[in-house]
Amino acid sequence: MKPVLLMDFGSTYTKLTAVDVESETLLGTASSYTTVQTDIGEGLQNALDILEQKTGKLDFAERYACSSAAGGLRMITSGLVPELTAEAAKQASLGAGAKVIRVYSYELTKKDVAEIVASRPDMILLVGGTDGGNSECILANAKKLSQVDPICPIVIAGNRNCADECEELLEKWETHVCENVMPKFNELNIEPAQHEIRQIFLNRIIQAKGLSKASELISGIMMPTPAAMMAAMQLLAEGTKAESGIGELVAVDLGGATTDVYSIADGMPTQSNTIVKGLMEPYAKRTVEGDIGMRYSIWGIVDAAGIDRVSQLSGIAPERAKEMIQFLSENTETLPQDQEWENLDFALASLAVETAVARHAGTIEQVYTPMGLAYSQIGKDLTPVRRIVVTGGAIIHTKRTGEIAAHSLQNPNQPGSLRPVGAKFLVDRKYILAAMGLLGQYYPDTALRIMKKELVEATE
Amino acid sequence: MEKKTLVMGVIGADVHAVGNKILYHAFTAAGFNCVNLGVMVSQEEYINAAIESNADVIVVSSLYGHGELDCRGMREKCDEAGLKGILLYVGGNIVVGKQPFDEVEKRFKEMGFDRVFGPGTPPETTIAALYEDLGVQPPEETEE
Numbered sequence: 369m370k371p372v373l374l375m376d377f378g379s380t381y382t383k384l385t386a387v388d389v390e391s392e393t394l395l396g397t398a399s400s401y402t403t404v405q406t407d408i409g410e411g412l413q414n415a416l417d418i419l420e421q422k423t424g425k426l427d428f429a430e431r432y433a434c435s436s437a438a439g440g441l442r443m444i445t446s447g448l449v450p451e452l453t454a455e456a457a458k459q460a461s462l463g464a465g466a467k468v469i470r471v472y473s474y475e476l477t478k479k480d481v482a483e484i485v486a487s488r489p490d491m492i493l494l495v496g497g498t499d500g501g502n503s504e505c506i507l508a509n510a511k512k513l514s515q516v517d518p519i520c521p522i523v524i525a526g527n528r529n530c531a532d533e534c535e536e537l538l539e540k541w542e543t544h545v546c547e548n549v550m551p552k553f554n555e556l557n558i559e560p561a562q563h564e565i566r567q568i569f570l571n572r573i574i575q576a577k578g579l580s581k582a583s584e585l586i587s588g589i590m591m592p593t594p595a596a597m598m599a600a601m602q603l604l605a606e607g608t609k610a611e612s613g614i615g616e617l618v619a620v621d622l623g624g625a626t627t628d629v630y631s632i633a634d635g636m637p638t639q640s641n642t643i644v645k646g647l648m649e650p651y652a653k654r655t656v657e658g659d660i661g662m663r664y665s666i667w668g669i670v671d672a673a674g675i676d677r678v679s680q681l682s683g684i685a686p687e688r689a690k691e692m693i694q695f696l697s698e699n700t701e702t703l704p705q706d707q708e709w710e711n712l713d714f715a716l717a718s719l720a721v722e723t724a725v726a727r728h729a730g731t732i733e734q735v736y737t738p739m740g741l742a743y744s745q746i747g748k749d750l751t752p753v754r755r756i757v758v759t760g761g762a763i764i765h766t767k768r769t770g771e772i773a774a775h776s777l778q779n780p781n782q783p784g785s786l787r788p789v790g791a792k793f794l795v796d797r798k799y800i801l802a803a804m805g806l807l808g809q810y811y812p813d814t815a816l817r818i819m820k821k822e823l824v825e826a827t828e
Numbered sequence: 829m830e831k832k833t834l835v836m837g838v839i840g841a842d843v844h845a846v847g848n849k850i851l852y853h854a855f856t857a858a859g860f861n862c863v864n865l866g867v868m869v870s871q872e873e874y875i876n877a878a879i880e881s882n883a884d885v886i887v888v889s890s891l892y893g894h895g896e897l898d899c900r901g902m903r904e905k906c907d908e909a910g911l912k913g914i915l916l917y918v919g920g921n922i923v924v925g926k927q928p929f930d931e932v933e934k935r936f937k938e939m940g941f942d943r944v945f946g947p948g949t950p951p952e953t954t955i956a957a958l959y960e961d962l963g964v965q966p967p968e969e970t971e972e
């Protein structure tokens with residue numbers, strides 16, 4: 369036996385997953401309340417005690433960690449055109465596992481800069497212009513930022529022809545120059561910036577967040593939890609040389625405050641007379657719906673889907689449903705106690721999944737031309753995807769997982785939404801995906817086989 | 829010579845793709861850095877591409893007859909987006925049927941287009957105009 373410990377430091381919970389990499393089995397999972405303010409080691413010790421009560425004493429050969437504690441990796445991005453480099457910067461940051469506090473486009477104003485300083489980001493991603501293209505905007509923004517005291521590292525990933533000048537302007541700041549996120553028009557190149565962001569997170573930010581106290585307990589790799597989740601999904605989809613993956617997939621992580629959606633799929637048009645419009649989207653794409661969540665963002669679900677649909681799906685009268693939702697938004701730790709509350713959570717979870725996946729997926733529009741129909745597609749076409757992975761408390765702790773997950777599929781009321789047409793739903797019952805993303809950095813075959821074993825199919 | 833950048837595409841709901849490809853090759857061979865948006869391009873797409881790539885000129889094609897409608901307001905949008913004075917060219921079969929070209933040209937010029945080309949204009953004519961307007965020379969023949 370060779371036990372490996374995988375740790376996920378969250379803002380409220382520390383989650384542990386123990387695996388034996390020799391027999392490729394899951395030994396156990398445990399979680400405990402995190403106390404970042406005091407000492408991260410304490411929450412870890414508590415969780416370890418709980419884990420070892422289940423598994424017996426374990427002598428861990430290796431320990432790896434990911435973290436979303438202290439707000440996760442909080443980033444500000446600044447680009448030029450909202451739909452182009454500003455969007456590319458946002459996608460780069462989300463894919464690197466960041467929480468994007470705000471996306472700025474065009475030239476920053478003094479007020480914007482003051483806002484950025486006040487929001488205390490962990491990192492800023494500064495982009496704009498294709499290589500050889502616009503340089504005014506990124507230079508103006510570098511200049512504006514140079515006029516205030518440095519607050520965090522800046523990654524410069526815009527027009528390469530003015531990278532040096534940006535660095536010079538920002539000499540007081542810690543700067544990291546890397547390849548342009550959009551070197552040519554509409555050509556996304558986000559991996560170099562993502563790599564840089566992860567590296568800075570590793571070298572600098574985890575210390576600033578007091579996580580280094582736990583570092584003597586860790587043998588390697590600290591990454592933001594969403595980056596671990598992304599890594600797991602990519603591994604699961606693509607497989608390794610030794611073990612095949614399950615193919616293109618969509619994953620939904622339904623949380624209390626946000627809903628994250630991942631897609632590992634090329635998203636190319638499936639119909640021949642289709643023209644793709646807008647920015648090319650990344651093959652491994654992550655979106656975060658900050659207004660869609662089961663407790664803190666519960667009203668966001670109602671705003672997006674309407675109280676009538678909540679009522680219709682739950683069988684609860686609108687007025688009563690509103691009262692219950694108000695209660696849940698004020699008592700965020702509440703778990704459903706009886707049938708009525710379960711029905712409400714079912715409706716909310718279903719609509720959260722529907723909204724978040726609809727926003728993640730592309731859309732298609734019919735264009736009438738004199739010679740007949742043509743289609744114009746924006747974003748990714750996920751209709752051919754046949755696997756949907758679901759995780760998050762409200763989905764995995766209910767019997768109606770399949771029904772909830774089915775709301776990620778295309779439905780006749782929204783024909784323009786390019787969501788999967790029909791798929792198998794895989795449930796992360798034991799909440800191990802981020803841990804498998806971590807494990808996969810060292811033992812990809814093992815992590816993949818454990819995921820394939822532990823993800824259980826849900827039916828509608 | 830510093831390469832000049834042009835943004836090109838076929839405007840509106842127009843799907844005539846062949847001429848666009850020919851022009852792209854011709855412009856590239858003539859020494860321009862081309863951002864080709866393909867067919868079914870909206871005014872906003874030309875403008876956004878021109879901003880990011882710091883383009884010197886936007887070359888609009890329209891083949892299906894609705895060019896006049898599609899091109900309306902383009903100059904104003906460019907001004908709004910900070911692309912003051914960017915060159916705007918248009919060509920193809922820009923109006924329905926056979927209309928006297930000088931009238932057509934006049935209408936498009938009033939809309940703010942700098943150059944308007946009639947049906948059947950060969951790429952060479954446009955390229956010559958580009959050299960003139962942008963003050964550049966053809967690339968020197970490089971040794972193979």
Ligand code: B12
Pocket residue numbers: 737738739841842843844845846847848850851887888889890891892893894917918919920921922923924925926945947948949950951954
């Ligand atoms: C093939 C074709 C189609 C194909 C297009 C396939 C495709 N995806 O490319 C299909 C069948 C889809 C089609 C559909 C339609 N077509 Co059609 N089509 C043609 C056809 C026969 C050839 C076009 C072509 O490829 N020519 C070869 C290329 C190399 O030439 P080009 O496109 O003209 O481009 C050159 C020049 O115009 C110039 N140029 C182009 N842009 C610019 C810009 C500048 C600035 C400059 C200087 C020069 C320039 O340089 C290019 C290279 O040399 C023409 C007739 C013709 N012989 O031109 C009709 C034609 C263009 N179509 C026409 C019409 C009306 C239509 C339809 C509206 C209806 C119909 N009758 O079918 C639909 C519209 C669909 C849509 N939404 O766009 C008309 C347009 C009439 C008008 N403007 O008044 C034409 C002229 C036929 C006609 N005489 O009626 N069409």
